[in-house]
Amino acid sequence: MQSVAATRETNAGNGLTERQGVVLEEALRLLVDGGEKALTTAGVARAANCSKESLYKWFGDRDGLLSAMIGFQASKVRTLDVAASALDAESLSRHLVVFAKDLLEVLSGDVSLALNRLAIGQASREGSKLGHMLQERGRRQIGRRAAALLEAGRKAGLLAFDDADEAYGALYGLVVSDWHLKMLLGEEAGEMKKGFGRKAEQAVSAFLTLYGKTV
Amino acid sequence: MQSVAATRETNAGNGLTERQGVVLEEALRLLVDGGEKALTTAGVARAANCSKESLYKWFGDRDGLLSAMIGFQASKVRTLDVAASALDAESLSRHLVVFAKDLLEVLSGDVSLALNRLAIGQASREGSKLGHMLQERGRRQIGRRAAALLEAGRKAGLLAFDDADEAYGALYGLVVSDWHLKMLLGEEAGEMKKGFGRKAEQAVSAFLTLYGKTV
DNA sequence: TGCGAACCGTACCGTACGGTACTGAATTGG
């Protein structure tokens, strides 16, 4: 990085320089590969070719680094808004299946699993600050996408529910079941990914049986 | 263990002396209170009034202690077998609701959450040995209870499903949804426990809509 | 050309943890 013009925050509204983004990327790679234990300040500095002093200047302390990693990763995942096109029963079903597959893909991603493990590990102490961040910045996003989809389905007379949260909870549970926990516990994700398509279709079919208006 | 007479394993078939059981109990308390970071060998020794040397003699190393803790806790949770009584639609529903509530109670328990957090934290490295233990000794138990219940329902002509695992997956998902993850991430469990009853009934109702034979 | 800011690389410090070794007390069996 050189002249301040080029160093200026190029990374959305994060207040992060691109150099810092590169460092966070490297830190995420370390976390994914070796878990929290591998995420040492010296290790990050070595991997990213920066000095520990810079790390502390940019992120304050180790916890600040962790928070920045979660915020950084969340900022990269933009949930595309559903084009509120006219829905019929068939297109709603297709949209739901796509959503279900995306959900499974996101939850089984390397970085997602690593960050969830990190936040869960820190949940006992420290008031679960990271847990709230992950919940807010991650789940809320995909939850909004689902809520919009469900609401559109209801507006189109294709779905019937009183409580949108309850309906979303059912959809989430049918799609994810205990797969997420199994993956967090270390079950090989590679073997399970093949079943995502079938699982998504089954879950959506069941969800429509519960909440669909069409017979 | 020495003269084998006085020190004999009094704790089921675990090969554990009762003294060792007390130590593990204390270790679990430390883990629940302060997370993995609080579970130091010196801390356990101090809390349990034993020497570090004894800890290493009994459990080998720190990982052995962790494994022993999981095995010890699992050995205390005995899943009562369902009395294969004659089922009608109403009693099946009641049994399912009880199962759902028990499931939520177990998953939201202090020790369960702490051990799951511990195993998840260790999942990245070490081939997730603890994760498999937890999966095998914990989930398998309650899964068997559910499988027996579902099978009884099918035998009685009250449930219709081809794949028992799939049906159980749906039941689990409808009951638990994302509550488990939220609690693992540090969401206050106290506030949520009030909703367990309603949640269980809703989930069972939905499950019977999907897999019940009675109209 | 000289100044200052940012930064890399490394050395350093205090601490805390896992694991081992030793000592003295208690208990047991003969």
Next chain:
DNA sequence: CCAATTCAGTACCGTACGGTACGGTTCGCA
């Protein structure tokens, strides 16, 4: 009453980590 075993308590060692300080270098800027 004595010898043997176990164990608590403590001291100790090596290591690794979080955090800080410093020398040297690059680069923009005047």
